[in-house]
Amino acid sequence: xxxxxxxxxxxxxxxxxxxxxxxxxxxxxxxxxxxxxxxxxxxxxxxxxxxxxxxxxxxxxxxxxxxxxxxxxxxxxxxxxxxxxxxxxxxxxxxxxxxxxxxxxxxxxxxxxxxxxxxxxxxxxxxxxxxxxxxxxxxxxxxxxxxxxxxxxxxxxxxxxxxxxxxxxxxxxxxxxxxxxxxxxxxxxxxxxxxxxxxxxxxxxxxxxxxxxxxxxxxxxxxxxxxxxxxxxxxxxxxxxxxxxxxxxxxxxxxxxxxxxxxxxxxxxxxxxxxxxxxxxx
Amino acid sequence: xxxxxxxxxxxxxxxxxxxxxxxxxxxxxxxxxxxxxxxxxxxxxxxxxxxxxxxxxxxxxxxxxxxxxxxxxxxxxxxxxxxxxxxxxxxxxxxxxxxxxxxxxxxxxxxxxxxxxxxxxxxxxxxxxxxxxxxxxxxxxxxxxxxxxxxxxxxxxxxxxxxxxxxxxxxxxxxxxxxxxxxxxxxxxxxxxxxxxxxxxxxxxxxxxxxxxxxxxxxxxxxxxxxxxxxxxxxxxxxxxxxxxxxxxxxxx
Amino acid sequence: xxxxxxxxxxxxxxxxxxxxxxxxxxxxxxxxxxxxxxxxxxxxxxxxxxxxxxxxxxxxxxxxxxxxxxxxxxxxxxxxxxxxxxxxxxxxxxxxxxxxxxxxxxxxxxxxxxxxxxxxxxxxxxxxxxxxxxxxxxxxxxxxxxxxxxxxxxxxxxxxxxxxxxxxxxxxxxxxxxxxxxxxxxxxxxxxxxxxxxxxxxxxxxxxxxxxxxxxxxxxxxxxxxxxxxxxxxxxxxxxxxxxxxxxxxxxxxxxxxxxxxxxxxxxxxxxxxxxxxxxxxxxxxxxxxxxxxxxx
Numbered sequence: 001x002x003x004x005x006x007x008x009x010x011x012x013x014x015x016x017x018x019x020x021x022x023x024x025x026x027x028x029x030x031x032x033x034x035x036x037x038x039x040x041x042x043x044x045x046x047x048x049x050x051x052x053x054x055x056x057x058x059x060x061x062x063x064x065x066x067x068x069x070x071x072x073x074x075x076x077x078x079x080x081x082x083x084x085x086x087x088x089x090x091x092x093x094x095x096x097x098x099x100x101x102x103x104x105x106x107x108x109x110x111x112x113x114x115x116x117x118x119x120x121x122x123x124x125x126x127x128x129x130x131x132x133x134x135x136x137x138x139x140x141x142x143x144x145x146x147x148x149x150x151x152x153x154x155x156x157x158x159x160x161x162x163x164x165x166x167x168x169x170x171x172x173x174x175x176x177x178x179x180x181x182x183x184x185x186x187x188x189x190x191x192x193x194x195x196x197x198x199x200x201x202x203x204x205x206x207x208x209x210x211x212x213x214x215x216x217x218x219x220x221x222x223x224x225x226x227x228x229x230x231x232x233x234x235x236x237x238x239x240x241x242x243x244x245x246x247x248x249x250x251x252x253x254x255x256x257x258x259x260x261x262x263x264x265x266x267x268x269x270x271x272x273x274x275x276x277x278x279x280x281x282x
Numbered sequence: 283x284x285x286x287x288x289x290x291x292x293x294x295x296x297x298x299x300x301x302x303x304x305x306x307x308x309x310x311x312x313x314x315x316x317x318x319x320x321x322x323x324x325x326x327x328x329x330x331x332x333x334x335x336x337x338x339x340x341x342x343x344x345x346x347x348x349x350x351x352x353x354x355x356x357x358x359x360x361x362x363x364x365x366x367x368x369x370x371x372x373x374x375x376x377x378x379x380x381x382x383x384x385x386x387x388x389x390x391x392x393x394x395x396x397x398x399x400x401x402x403x404x405x406x407x408x409x410x411x412x413x414x415x416x417x418x419x420x421x422x423x424x425x426x427x428x429x430x431x432x433x434x435x436x437x438x439x440x441x442x443x444x445x446x447x448x449x450x451x452x453x454x455x456x457x458x459x460x461x462x463x464x465x466x467x468x469x470x471x472x473x474x475x476x477x478x479x480x481x482x483x484x485x486x487x488x489x490x491x492x493x494x495x496x497x498x499x500x501x502x503x504x505x506x507x508x509x510x511x512x513x514x515x516x517x518x519x520x521x522x523x524x525x526x527x528x529x530x531x532x533x534x535x
Numbered sequence: 536x537x538x539x540x541x542x543x544x545x546x547x548x549x550x551x552x553x554x555x556x557x558x559x560x561x562x563x564x565x566x567x568x569x570x571x572x573x574x575x576x577x578x579x580x581x582x583x584x585x586x587x588x589x590x591x592x593x594x595x596x597x598x599x600x601x602x603x604x605x606x607x608x609x610x611x612x613x614x615x616x617x618x619x620x621x622x623x624x625x626x627x628x629x630x631x632x633x634x635x636x637x638x639x640x641x642x643x644x645x646x647x648x649x650x651x652x653x654x655x656x657x658x659x660x661x662x663x664x665x666x667x668x669x670x671x672x673x674x675x676x677x678x679x680x681x682x683x684x685x686x687x688x689x690x691x692x693x694x695x696x697x698x699x700x701x702x703x704x705x706x707x708x709x710x711x712x713x714x715x716x717x718x719x720x721x722x723x724x725x726x727x728x729x730x731x732x733x734x735x736x737x738x739x740x741x742x743x744x745x746x747x748x749x750x751x752x753x754x755x756x757x758x759x760x761x762x763x764x765x766x767x768x769x770x771x772x773x774x775x776x777x778x779x780x781x782x783x784x785x786x787x788x789x790x791x792x793x794x795x796x797x798x799x800x801x802x803x804x805x806x807x808x809x810x811x812x813x814x815x816x817x818x819x820x821x822x823x824x825x826x827x828x829x830x831x832x
Binding site: 005008011012025026029030032033083086089091107108109110115117118120122146149153178179180233240252255259266267269 | 652
């Protein structure tokens, strides 16, 4: 009996310990980034583009990268959404009675979700070479769109499945076509669509490997789709590789900026998800 | 009620998520008899049953106060050993839930946990309990196959044998026949009747005919309160309270 | 009336086209990468490519063995670190934690999953590297810069925490309460119930989570690249540097295009990653789908 009780206590403590490590790793990471980033943080970082000699420690900021990242993540999310909404609707509404096919499709998107971003980057580059596009905002958007489509489809699919079948049946029994029913469903899942956009935006803004060869890098804010664009993660990566302390420090500050952006997006997405699921259960 | 009670409930209250599920329950459950708890669904029958072996503790947001004495010992005493209490009581749930292992291992699961290691001892125990549950002849040649291969009625009897194997004093049945076909139901009911020689049995049921067939005493619960308690025939044929009368006639259900 | 039906037909076709187009990306990636690898495969056989450890692009020698080993070491360390921790965490969250603690914990696991890879890399450089260099490595080896497969493995482990925890918790939640109660009512302690009943029942789900985590770890690029040292020699200890496949692609693409066959070799690396990850993903998804179906039935 004593041994059994001891075993219970031992493993229970082990579980608490593991939970502290796993949960604590989040604070450790964010804490490290804040601690190292704050001393180098200033208004210039987010309001100025790199000036002359920025990369040897002179003045400037990473506004070019912030804007570039917003452009790419925004463009890819919008483009991805335009493709994903019809796909998610199709899987759920137009494939009644073809369970095998729709499940196979779902699995294909799950697998696409698992393909690493470096492969999307390499493949995006192949497409660009094929069509003669140089590393540019457009190239970056294409590669990142490929990356976010599976995220969007999976999230939307999950959201659409929460719409009660009765609602769809009600619409159909009033003589609505499937497309008209789809419009009803779309209205129903509007908060879910926002969640999906936020999730894809969050993933897109933080990814490096997909934009590494496709978006290029530039100290200026791009004014057309064909100009190269800097991205925040890539700027962090480059600055961190520098031998100059000041530049490295700015890398930490850039990391802080990216962390804050992503945390805001993730928290928003979570609040929305919670609201949505509350709505659903009523 | 001349015998000594086996389970004695005193001022038991249970709240789940701020809802008052059990309201000041006081009852003495007689030794070596079958006692049925009846009442409309959602009245707190199952909650009451689960308070006897402290499975109620696992419900989220639950608050329990009061005493449940088993053999004179308060199981809600902070010093009480919960695994020891549960060992005293076998639970037979609504649907059979065989553990994910062989038929043999299902029955041997409890004894092994409580320290029986010898193969021969276990073999004997498994055979004895499977016989007690009336399953031995059907499974003796395939003790090592997975328990999930059995029919649902056989699975329920296996679960009974599994519960008996730890040597309990009390058997708790939570609508144990509701998922079974009539033949399996009859077998389980007969088992309850024959097992009361050795065990105290408490059943939750919503089938009045079943309560009448198997039980010696009946507790009628309504909205978390005990309305009436007495010998089966008296409660069913000559109820004292208005609510009981109506339920027995089939009005509240 | 007629217009409505035409509209319906039109949108249905449009959706079909979009669905097929986006799914076929899977196929097109595979074909595209293979097509680009052909020049290399003409010159060297699969066997040579996978087992040779000589990487001298200028001489036309492309041995992927060091990179494959680098990937395996980093992934292996990550799984060894992450799996036990995540299993225990999931068990705590699902089986033990009071509702209040659960409500606080779950969002943090989600927040962790939102942090971008490059931030993990920065954290690795700032925290894990010095930790290894100053506190861990001195106990075992004479000298280490900290940049090692161990650093890569630890950073990766933290990155895959949310994935493993979320899948295993989900699987644990699907185990019926009554099954746990059956074991508890026989007088088993909670841990005995976990050890003998829950883990057994959850095994396929745990395997699926692990396979998925492995495939995720295989493909992770930037965070690993930043802390691994990137030296084209197969590692022999956890304190050695390593050079995983994704890092190879990321570090060299677009820069050394003038060397013959170099881009073909990098596309071959991407193809390798693609094939392995495709297989692992399919395996884990099949297990998880089966699990789901069995529970519905």
